[in-house]
Amino acid sequence: MPGNVTLNTRKIVILGSRSVGKSSLVKGFIDGNFSEAYYPTIETTATKTIMYNGTEYPCEIIDTAGQDEFSQLKSQHAIGIHGYVLVYSIASRASFNMIQIIYDKILNYSGLSEIAAIIVGSKADLNMDRQVDSMDGQALAQRNNAAWIEVSALQNRNVGRAFELCLAEIEKGNAPPPSPARRQGGCVVM
Numbered sequence: 001m002p003g004n005v006t007l008n009t010r011k012i013v014i015l016g017s018r019s020v021g022k023s024s025l026v027k028g029f030i031d032g033n034f035s036e037a038y039y040p041t042i043e044t045t046a047t048k049t050i051m052y053n054g055t056e057y058p059c060e061i062i063d064t065a066g067q068d069e070f071s072q073l074k075s076q077h078a079i080g081i082h083g084y085v086l087v088y089s090i091a092s093r094a095s096f097n098m099i100q101i102i103y104d105k106i107l108n109y110s111g112l113s114e115i116a117a118i119i120v121g122s123k124a125d126l127n128m129d130r131q132v133d134s135m136d137g138q139a140l141a142q143r144n145n146a147a148w149i150e151v152s153a154l155q156n157r158n159v160g161r162a163f164e165l166c167l168a169e170i171e172k173g174n175a176p177p178p179s180p181a182r183r184q185g186g187c188v189v190m
């Protein structure tokens with residue numbers, strides 16, 4: 001939304017293996033709809049305002065093409081991004097294994113030691129076909145200091161919550177420094 005960028009605008013990127021339900025998650029969040037049809041994504045950006053702690057954050061949500069271990073992270077997915085939604089399907093162990101690979105690629109590319117991220121187990125309605133225990137998802141998130149949630153776009157379960165938690169992760173990192181600013185040798189340590 002160029003022209004409408006405010007100080008509060010946050011950029012969020014959705015990454016994960018092909019067909020895990022990234023677009024369905026975004027669509028469910030933006031307009032509350034779900035479709036059985038599968039159209040591989042090239043890349044789209046949606047915008048929606050998320051309320052957090054009484055403040056409105058206009059969010060640019062970038063839905064990407066699915067990744068595999070050989071995909072190169074694009075610079076626009078690693079630079080200038082406030083938060084990440086990393087999606088695997090609870091019915092696909094391979095998609096779960098991709099999360100750490102993607103996470104490490106982001107750190108490598110950006111040079112950051114930590115990012116604001118939520119790890120999302122999608123298709124939670126497919127419990128009969130589950131290949132990833134909730135405990136495994138939680139442990140992965142804990143290891144990477146990320147939030148975690150299971151969602152179902154089909155059942156419209158936890159869809160909005162996933163984005164709110166992502167924003168919470170972003171704003172945790174944006175917390176104002178403890179005041180007064182610590183001074184060392186006359187310099188303010190930022």
Ligand SMILES: Nc1nc2c(ncn2[C@@H]2O[C@H](COP(=O)(O)OP(=O)(O)OP(=O)(O)O)[C@@H](O)[C@H]2O)c(=O)[nH]1
Nearest residue numbers: 019020021022023024036038041066123152153154
């Ligand atoms: N059962 C179930 N199916 C889902 C859910 N979310 C998405 N799907 C289905 O999974 C397929 C892939 O969904 P997409 O949202 O297109 O997946 P994607 O991750 O955006 O795919 P790429 O664009 O290839 O990366 C579609 O057939 C969806 O209907 C869900 O919560 N439950």
